Amino acid sequence: MQSLYSNGFENIYDDMYQTFIDYKDEFEFYSTIIKEHQKKDVLEIGCGSGHLAKHFINSSVSYYGMDLSDDMVQLSKKRNPSGTFYKGDMTNFTLNQTFDAIIITARTTSYLLSNKAIHNSIQNIKNHLNEKGVFCFDFIDANRFFPIIKDGKTIIHEAEIQNKLYSRTSYMKPTIEKENFMFQWNATYYKIEEEKKILLTEDQSEVRAFTKNEWQLFLELNDFEILNSIDRKSYAFDTYVVVAQKK
Ligand SMILES: C[S@@+](CC[C@H](N)C(=O)[O-])C[C@H]1O[C@@H](n2cnc3c(N)ncnc32)[C@H](O)[C@@H]1O
Known part of the structure:
Protein backbone atom coordinates (compact mmCIF):
# COMPACT_ATOMS: atom_id res chain seq x y z
CA MET A 1 0.00 0.00 0.00
CA ALA A 142 -4.03 -12.04 13.03
CA ASN A 143 -6.12 -14.51 15.05
CA ARG A 144 -9.31 -13.48 13.31
CA PHE A 145 -7.99 -12.23 9.98
CA PHE A 146 -5.61 -15.01 8.94
CA PRO A 147 -8.22 -17.81 8.92
CA ILE A 148 -10.28 -15.65 6.51
CA ILE A 149 -7.40 -15.13 4.03
CA LYS A 150 -5.70 -18.49 4.70
CA ASP A 151 -6.10 -19.79 1.15
CA GLY A 152 -5.99 -16.36 -0.49
CA LYS A 153 -8.98 -14.07 -0.74
CA THR A 154 -10.11 -11.49 -3.28
CA ILE A 155 -12.08 -8.54 -1.95
CA ILE A 156 -13.54 -5.68 -4.00
CA HIS A 157 -14.12 -2.24 -2.47
CA GLU A 158 -15.90 0.53 -4.30
CA ALA A 159 -15.83 4.21 -3.44
CA GLU A 160 -18.03 6.96 -4.78
CA ILE A 161 -17.13 10.55 -4.06
CA GLN A 162 -18.03 13.83 -5.77
CA ASN A 163 -19.30 12.07 -8.92
CA LYS A 164 -16.12 9.97 -9.11
CA LEU A 165 -16.34 6.21 -8.92
CA TYR A 166 -13.37 4.05 -7.90
CA SER A 167 -12.93 0.32 -7.52
CA ARG A 168 -10.15 -1.60 -5.79
CA THR A 169 -9.56 -5.31 -6.20
CA SER A 170 -7.45 -6.69 -3.35
CA TYR A 171 -5.91 -10.13 -3.16
CA MET A 172 -4.64 -11.05 0.28
CA LYS A 173 -2.79 -14.16 1.40
CA PRO A 174 -0.62 -14.94 4.45
CA THR A 175 3.08 -15.37 3.79
CA ILE A 176 3.46 -17.83 6.64
CA GLU A 177 6.99 -18.80 5.68
CA LYS A 178 8.08 -15.40 7.04
CA GLU A 179 9.15 -14.92 10.65
CA ASN A 180 6.11 -12.76 11.59
CA PHE A 181 2.40 -12.80 10.71
CA MET A 182 2.87 -11.15 7.33
CA PHE A 183 0.45 -11.13 4.46
CA GLN A 184 0.75 -10.16 0.86
CA TRP A 185 -1.71 -7.46 -0.22
CA ASN A 186 -1.89 -6.99 -3.97
CA ALA A 187 -4.26 -4.19 -4.87
CA THR A 188 -5.36 -2.88 -8.26
CA TYR A 189 -7.05 0.51 -8.42
CA TYR A 190 -9.47 1.53 -11.14
CA LYS A 191 -11.66 4.49 -11.86
CA ILE A 192 -14.98 3.73 -13.47
CA GLU A 193 -16.21 5.98 -16.25
CA GLU A 194 -19.19 5.22 -18.46
CA GLU A 195 -19.21 1.70 -16.96
CA LYS A 196 -15.63 1.10 -18.14
CA LYS A 197 -12.86 0.18 -15.69
CA ILE A 198 -9.75 2.28 -16.27
CA LEU A 199 -6.57 1.10 -14.54
CA LEU A 200 -5.08 3.73 -12.22
CA THR A 201 -2.31 1.88 -10.41
CA GLU A 202 -1.26 -1.42 -8.93
CA ASP A 203 0.29 -1.92 -5.56
CA GLN A 204 1.96 -5.01 -4.14
CA SER A 205 2.82 -4.74 -0.48
CA GLU A 206 3.75 -7.01 2.34
CA VAL A 207 2.08 -5.92 5.56
CA ARG A 208 1.81 -7.33 9.06
CA ALA A 209 -0.92 -8.49 11.39
CA PHE A 210 -0.35 -9.15 15.10
C1 LIG B 1 -3.29 3.55 6.23
S1 LIG B 1 -2.66 5.18 6.06
C2 LIG B 1 -3.52 5.97 7.39
C3 LIG B 1 -3.57 7.46 7.25
C4 LIG B 1 -4.47 8.20 8.23
N1 LIG B 1 -4.18 7.89 9.62
C5 LIG B 1 -5.93 7.95 7.93
O1 LIG B 1 -6.64 7.54 8.85
O2 LIG B 1 -6.36 8.17 6.80
C6 LIG B 1 -1.02 4.99 6.67
C7 LIG B 1 -0.21 6.28 6.71
O3 LIG B 1 0.98 6.02 7.46
C8 LIG B 1 2.10 6.56 6.81
N2 LIG B 1 3.26 5.77 7.21
C9 LIG B 1 3.64 4.54 6.79
N3 LIG B 1 4.77 4.15 7.39
C10 LIG B 1 5.11 5.17 8.24
C11 LIG B 1 6.22 5.39 9.13
N4 LIG B 1 7.19 4.48 9.26
N5 LIG B 1 6.25 6.54 9.83
C12 LIG B 1 5.28 7.48 9.70
N6 LIG B 1 4.23 7.35 8.86
C13 LIG B 1 4.15 6.20 8.14
C14 LIG B 1 1.76 6.50 5.32
O4 LIG B 1 2.52 7.44 4.57
C15 LIG B 1 0.26 6.80 5.35
O5 LIG B 1 -0.02 8.16 5.22
Whole structure:
Protein backbone atom coordinates (compact mmCIF):
# COMPACT_ATOMS: atom_id res chain seq x y z
CA MET A 1 0.00 0.00 0.00
CA GLN A 2 2.97 2.31 0.34
CA SER A 3 2.89 3.47 -3.29
CA LEU A 4 -0.58 4.92 -2.73
CA TYR A 5 0.88 7.47 -0.32
CA SER A 6 2.94 9.56 -2.75
CA ASN A 7 3.66 10.65 -6.32
CA GLY A 8 0.11 11.86 -6.95
CA PHE A 9 -1.48 8.57 -5.83
CA GLU A 10 -2.10 10.11 -2.39
CA ASN A 11 -5.08 11.85 -4.03
CA ILE A 12 -6.63 8.46 -4.84
CA TYR A 13 -6.05 7.40 -1.21
CA ASP A 14 -7.60 10.64 -0.07
CA ASP A 15 -10.71 10.16 -2.23
CA MET A 16 -11.24 6.48 -1.45
CA TYR A 17 -10.47 6.38 2.25
CA GLN A 18 -12.87 9.17 3.16
CA THR A 19 -15.58 6.77 2.04
CA PHE A 20 -14.03 3.80 3.94
CA ILE A 21 -13.31 5.58 7.21
CA ASP A 22 -15.78 7.64 9.21
CA TYR A 23 -13.27 10.24 10.45
CA LYS A 24 -15.84 11.96 12.69
CA ASP A 25 -16.41 8.66 14.45
CA GLU A 26 -12.62 8.08 14.63
CA PHE A 27 -12.23 11.54 16.18
CA GLU A 28 -14.94 10.89 18.77
CA PHE A 29 -13.38 7.53 19.65
CA TYR A 30 -9.78 8.76 20.05
CA SER A 31 -10.60 12.14 21.59
CA THR A 32 -12.76 10.42 24.23
CA ILE A 33 -9.79 8.26 25.25
CA ILE A 34 -7.48 11.29 25.32
CA LYS A 35 -9.90 13.30 27.44
CA GLU A 36 -10.64 10.36 29.78
CA HIS A 37 -6.95 10.44 30.70
CA GLN A 38 -6.94 14.25 31.08
CA LYS A 39 -4.48 14.66 28.22
CA LYS A 40 -4.34 17.99 26.45
CA ASP A 41 -2.28 17.46 23.32
CA VAL A 42 -1.74 14.68 20.81
CA LEU A 43 0.69 13.66 18.09
CA GLU A 44 -0.84 11.54 15.34
CA ILE A 45 1.76 9.35 13.64
CA GLY A 46 0.80 8.42 10.07
CA CYS A 47 -1.58 11.36 9.79
CA GLY A 48 -2.19 10.65 6.09
CA SER A 49 -4.12 13.35 4.26
CA GLY A 50 -5.25 15.14 7.43
CA HIS A 51 -8.90 14.13 7.88
CA LEU A 52 -8.63 13.15 11.54
CA ALA A 53 -6.46 16.26 11.96
CA LYS A 54 -9.31 18.47 10.78
CA HIS A 55 -11.58 17.30 13.62
CA PHE A 56 -8.84 17.56 16.28
CA ILE A 57 -7.79 21.04 15.15
CA ASN A 58 -11.38 22.20 15.72
CA SER A 59 -11.43 20.68 19.21
CA SER A 60 -10.03 21.51 22.65
CA VAL A 61 -7.15 19.01 22.18
CA SER A 62 -3.98 20.51 20.64
CA TYR A 63 -3.07 18.45 17.60
CA TYR A 64 0.21 17.71 15.76
CA GLY A 65 0.54 15.38 12.77
CA MET A 66 3.49 13.42 11.37
CA ASP A 67 3.81 11.24 8.29
CA LEU A 68 6.57 9.46 6.41
CA SER A 69 5.27 10.69 3.07
CA ASP A 70 6.07 14.25 2.11
CA ASP A 71 3.10 14.25 -0.27
CA MET A 72 0.76 13.25 2.58
CA VAL A 73 2.22 16.01 4.76
CA GLN A 74 1.57 18.53 1.97
CA LEU A 75 -2.02 17.27 1.56
CA SER A 76 -2.58 17.55 5.33
CA LYS A 77 -1.26 21.12 5.30
CA LYS A 78 -3.47 22.04 2.35
CA ARG A 79 -6.52 20.64 4.12
CA ASN A 80 -5.55 22.25 7.45
CA PRO A 81 -3.59 25.46 6.85
CA SER A 82 -3.53 26.26 10.58
CA GLY A 83 -2.26 22.79 11.55
CA THR A 84 1.28 21.69 12.43
CA PHE A 85 2.55 18.74 10.42
CA TYR A 86 5.98 17.13 10.37
CA LYS A 87 7.60 14.72 7.97
CA GLY A 88 8.98 11.82 9.98
CA ASP A 89 9.43 8.08 10.19
CA MET A 90 8.02 6.52 13.36
CA THR A 91 10.96 4.10 13.51
CA ASN A 92 13.42 6.99 13.72
CA PHE A 93 12.21 10.50 14.53
CA THR A 94 13.20 13.44 16.70
CA LEU A 95 10.81 16.32 17.31
CA ASN A 96 11.80 19.10 19.65
CA GLN A 97 8.78 18.60 21.84
CA THR A 98 6.97 16.00 23.91
CA PHE A 99 3.26 15.17 23.99
CA ASP A 100 0.59 14.02 26.44
CA ALA A 101 -0.68 11.42 23.97
CA ILE A 102 0.49 9.75 20.74
CA ILE A 103 -1.91 7.90 18.45
CA ILE A 104 -1.42 5.66 15.40
CA THR A 105 -4.71 4.91 13.66
CA ALA A 106 -6.05 3.15 10.56
CA ARG A 107 -3.80 0.12 10.99
CA THR A 108 -0.62 2.03 10.17
CA THR A 109 1.19 -0.36 12.54
CA SER A 110 0.91 -2.92 9.69
CA TYR A 111 3.98 -1.28 8.17
CA LEU A 112 6.17 -2.23 11.13
CA LEU A 113 7.44 -5.39 9.51
CA SER A 114 10.38 -6.29 11.75
CA ASN A 115 10.49 -6.58 15.55
CA LYS A 116 13.38 -4.09 15.46
CA ALA A 117 11.11 -1.55 13.72
CA ILE A 118 8.54 -2.05 16.49
CA HIS A 119 11.06 -1.68 19.33
CA ASN A 120 12.56 1.41 17.69
CA SER A 121 9.11 2.95 17.19
CA ILE A 122 8.00 2.28 20.76
CA GLN A 123 11.27 3.70 22.09
CA ASN A 124 10.86 6.85 19.97
CA ILE A 125 7.26 7.18 21.09
CA LYS A 126 8.28 6.78 24.75
CA ASN A 127 10.93 9.51 24.33
CA HIS A 128 8.30 11.86 22.89
CA LEU A 129 5.73 11.27 25.63
CA ASN A 130 5.36 13.31 28.80
CA GLU A 131 5.25 11.56 32.17
CA LYS A 132 2.36 9.02 32.25
CA GLY A 133 1.76 9.82 28.59
CA VAL A 134 -0.76 7.72 26.68
CA PHE A 135 0.07 5.70 23.56
CA CYS A 136 -2.98 4.51 21.64
CA PHE A 137 -2.90 2.54 18.40
CA ASP A 138 -4.72 -0.12 16.42
CA PHE A 139 -3.56 -3.30 14.74
CA ILE A 140 -4.98 -6.02 12.49
CA ASP A 141 -5.82 -9.06 14.60
CA ALA A 142 -4.03 -12.04 13.03
CA ASN A 143 -6.12 -14.51 15.05
CA ARG A 144 -9.31 -13.48 13.31
CA PHE A 145 -7.99 -12.23 9.98
CA PHE A 146 -5.61 -15.01 8.94
CA PRO A 147 -8.22 -17.81 8.92
CA ILE A 148 -10.28 -15.65 6.51
CA ILE A 149 -7.40 -15.13 4.03
CA LYS A 150 -5.70 -18.49 4.70
CA ASP A 151 -6.10 -19.79 1.15
CA GLY A 152 -5.99 -16.36 -0.49
CA LYS A 153 -8.98 -14.07 -0.74
CA THR A 154 -10.11 -11.49 -3.28
CA ILE A 155 -12.08 -8.54 -1.95
CA ILE A 156 -13.54 -5.68 -4.00
CA HIS A 157 -14.12 -2.24 -2.47
CA GLU A 158 -15.90 0.53 -4.30
CA ALA A 159 -15.83 4.21 -3.44
CA GLU A 160 -18.03 6.96 -4.78
CA ILE A 161 -17.13 10.55 -4.06
CA GLN A 162 -18.03 13.83 -5.77
CA ASN A 163 -19.30 12.07 -8.92
CA LYS A 164 -16.12 9.97 -9.11
CA LEU A 165 -16.34 6.21 -8.92
CA TYR A 166 -13.37 4.05 -7.90
CA SER A 167 -12.93 0.32 -7.52
CA ARG A 168 -10.15 -1.60 -5.79
CA THR A 169 -9.56 -5.31 -6.20
CA SER A 170 -7.45 -6.69 -3.35
CA TYR A 171 -5.91 -10.13 -3.16
CA MET A 172 -4.64 -11.05 0.28
CA LYS A 173 -2.79 -14.16 1.40
CA PRO A 174 -0.62 -14.94 4.45
CA THR A 175 3.08 -15.37 3.79
CA ILE A 176 3.46 -17.83 6.64
CA GLU A 177 6.99 -18.80 5.68
CA LYS A 178 8.08 -15.40 7.04
CA GLU A 179 9.15 -14.92 10.65
CA ASN A 180 6.11 -12.76 11.59
CA PHE A 181 2.40 -12.80 10.71
CA MET A 182 2.87 -11.15 7.33
CA PHE A 183 0.45 -11.13 4.46
CA GLN A 184 0.75 -10.16 0.86
CA TRP A 185 -1.71 -7.46 -0.22
CA ASN A 186 -1.89 -6.99 -3.97
CA ALA A 187 -4.26 -4.19 -4.87
CA THR A 188 -5.36 -2.88 -8.26
CA TYR A 189 -7.05 0.51 -8.42
CA TYR A 190 -9.47 1.53 -11.14
CA LYS A 191 -11.66 4.49 -11.86
CA ILE A 192 -14.98 3.73 -13.47
CA GLU A 193 -16.21 5.98 -16.25
CA GLU A 194 -19.19 5.22 -18.46
CA GLU A 195 -19.21 1.70 -16.96
CA LYS A 196 -15.63 1.10 -18.14
CA LYS A 197 -12.86 0.18 -15.69
CA ILE A 198 -9.75 2.28 -16.27
CA LEU A 199 -6.57 1.10 -14.54
CA LEU A 200 -5.08 3.73 -12.22
CA THR A 201 -2.31 1.88 -10.41
CA GLU A 202 -1.26 -1.42 -8.93
CA ASP A 203 0.29 -1.92 -5.56
CA GLN A 204 1.96 -5.01 -4.14
CA SER A 205 2.82 -4.74 -0.48
CA GLU A 206 3.75 -7.01 2.34
CA VAL A 207 2.08 -5.92 5.56
CA ARG A 208 1.81 -7.33 9.06
CA ALA A 209 -0.92 -8.49 11.39
CA PHE A 210 -0.35 -9.15 15.10
CA THR A 211 -1.65 -11.18 17.98
CA LYS A 212 -2.65 -9.39 21.18
CA ASN A 213 0.08 -11.27 23.04
CA GLU A 214 2.78 -9.94 20.73
CA TRP A 215 1.82 -6.34 21.46
CA GLN A 216 1.52 -7.11 25.20
CA LEU A 217 5.14 -8.24 25.23
CA PHE A 218 6.46 -5.45 22.98
CA LEU A 219 4.86 -2.87 25.27
CA GLU A 220 5.94 -4.56 28.50
CA LEU A 221 9.56 -4.81 27.30
CA ASN A 222 9.53 -1.10 26.47
CA ASP A 223 8.06 0.03 29.82
CA PHE A 224 4.44 0.61 28.89
CA GLU A 225 1.46 -0.61 30.88
CA ILE A 226 -1.61 -1.71 28.89
CA LEU A 227 -4.69 0.08 30.23
CA ASN A 228 -7.23 -1.28 27.79
CA SER A 229 -7.66 -3.37 24.61
CA ILE A 230 -10.76 -2.48 22.63
CA ASP A 231 -12.23 -4.74 19.96
CA ARG A 232 -13.12 -2.33 17.15
CA LYS A 233 -14.00 -3.54 13.69
CA SER A 234 -12.77 -1.36 10.84
CA TYR A 235 -14.01 -1.27 7.25
CA ALA A 236 -12.09 -4.34 6.07
CA PHE A 237 -10.37 -5.84 9.08
CA ASP A 238 -10.89 -7.14 12.57
CA THR A 239 -8.81 -4.81 14.70
CA TYR A 240 -7.96 -4.09 18.29
CA VAL A 241 -7.19 -0.67 19.68
CA VAL A 242 -4.66 -0.69 22.52
CA VAL A 243 -4.47 2.06 25.12
CA ALA A 244 -1.10 1.99 26.91
CA GLN A 245 0.60 4.29 29.38
CA LYS A 246 4.26 5.15 29.83
CA LYS A 247 5.39 3.71 33.18
C1 LIG B 1 -3.29 3.55 6.23
S1 LIG B 1 -2.66 5.18 6.06
C2 LIG B 1 -3.52 5.97 7.39
C3 LIG B 1 -3.57 7.46 7.25
C4 LIG B 1 -4.47 8.20 8.23
N1 LIG B 1 -4.18 7.89 9.62
C5 LIG B 1 -5.93 7.95 7.93
O1 LIG B 1 -6.64 7.54 8.85
O2 LIG B 1 -6.36 8.17 6.80
C6 LIG B 1 -1.02 4.99 6.67
C7 LIG B 1 -0.21 6.28 6.71
O3 LIG B 1 0.98 6.02 7.46
C8 LIG B 1 2.10 6.56 6.81
N2 LIG B 1 3.26 5.77 7.21
C9 LIG B 1 3.64 4.54 6.79
N3 LIG B 1 4.77 4.15 7.39
C10 LIG B 1 5.11 5.17 8.24
C11 LIG B 1 6.22 5.39 9.13
N4 LIG B 1 7.19 4.48 9.26
N5 LIG B 1 6.25 6.54 9.83
C12 LIG B 1 5.28 7.48 9.70
N6 LIG B 1 4.23 7.35 8.86
C13 LIG B 1 4.15 6.20 8.14
C14 LIG B 1 1.76 6.50 5.32
O4 LIG B 1 2.52 7.44 4.57
C15 LIG B 1 0.26 6.80 5.35
O5 LIG B 1 -0.02 8.16 5.22
